[in-house]
Amino acid sequence: MSKLPIRVLVVDDSVVIRKLLGDLFAQDPAIEVAGFAADGRSALAKVAARQPDLVTLDIEMPEMDGLATLAELRRSYPRLPVIMFSTLTERGASATLEALALGATDYATKPSNTGSASLAAEAIRLDLIPKIKALCAETPHPAPVAAPSKARWPGSHRIDIVAIGSSTGGPNALMSVIPNLPPDFPVPVVITQHMPPIFTSSLAQMLGKRSVLVVEEAREGASLAPGHVWVAPGDFHMTITGGSPRLSLSQGPPENSCRPAVDVMFRSVAAVYQSRVLAVVLTGMGADGTAGARCIRSAGGEVIVQDQSTSVVWGMPGSIHANGLANAVYPLPDLAPEITRRVMASRIASSLRAARA
Secondary structure: OOOOOEEEEEEOOOHHHHHHHHHHHHOOOOEEEEEEEOOHHHHHHHHHHHOOOEEEEEOOOOOOOHHHHHHHHHHHOOOOOEEEEEEOOHHHHHHHHHHHHHOOOEEEEEOOOOOOHHHHHHHHHHHHHHHHHHHOOOOOOOOOOOOOOOOOOOOOOOOOEEEEEEOOOHHHHHHHHHHHOOOOOOOOEEEEEOOOOOHHHHHHHHHHHHOOOEEEEOOOOOEOOOOEEEEOOOOOEEEEEOOOOEEEEEOOOOEOOEOOOHHHHHHHHHHHHOOOEEEEEOOEOOOOOHHHHHHHHHOOOEEEEEOOOOOOOEOHHHHHHHOOOOOEEEOHHHHHHHHHHHHHHHHHHHHHHHHHO
């Protein structure tokens, strides 16, 4: 990856946005503007000429839009980090998820009309700049992939729920996991992906179209059913309440600067399901999920994480691994089979134990 300063090419047809981003980056000594482009064709030429470390890419542009530009970029520069910069609308959310499927690394949202240029700039600074730094950070040698934990294999506890947490790079990782779960998957799946409102609805729809399982954005009071996947809505924490487990949504304080937060969901599944939890932590920036994973392990549940080599950012799974909370570490293509295997094996073992009792 690049060394500081990080050279960013800004691609946007809006003069206002180009100036706003240029001014913001100029205030940060870790970032340098490699150039500006107002459309896709100009962007492709400037990537070749300036060799930036990262590109911010608008979606709606004349002549050659962001999706077409991204497709061309990926042919010649498959590893160049690209952050889509889109509007917080249903159309923007759908296009952003399409861009992620085409190979965009991450996304940031343009602020809605705040009535204040300073507030808009601050919102962008808090959302976009940490992502630029995370995607262009020097990373250590990838940690080795761990073998499955043998202490509890094929499982001394029945698994009754799968809880998944993800952030940066998560939508694409989820597209690799959820559509590859089988139609007879016997437990509910709950997902907290760091995303704003509207985007989570689009994510649930896209996952649902590609999956044999039913995927929905979570709603208050919904009952958890086997083979049903629930995605936490943007700006709401999602928790599970029991005896007869149901979903609950709240707008309590953000945790780890996130709402929804993985820690909130993990704590609730540990409280309701105790040892009967399989938690999965996918690619993501930061450490959200670590405290919740500790609760799950303390209750006797299992935690597996995505490995460093297949993660866009190994922040969340890496934190869990570094804290000794991961039962095992797997590359992304192995996660859906491993989730299925652990769930099925635990339930077969539980049935055999019950039959012998």
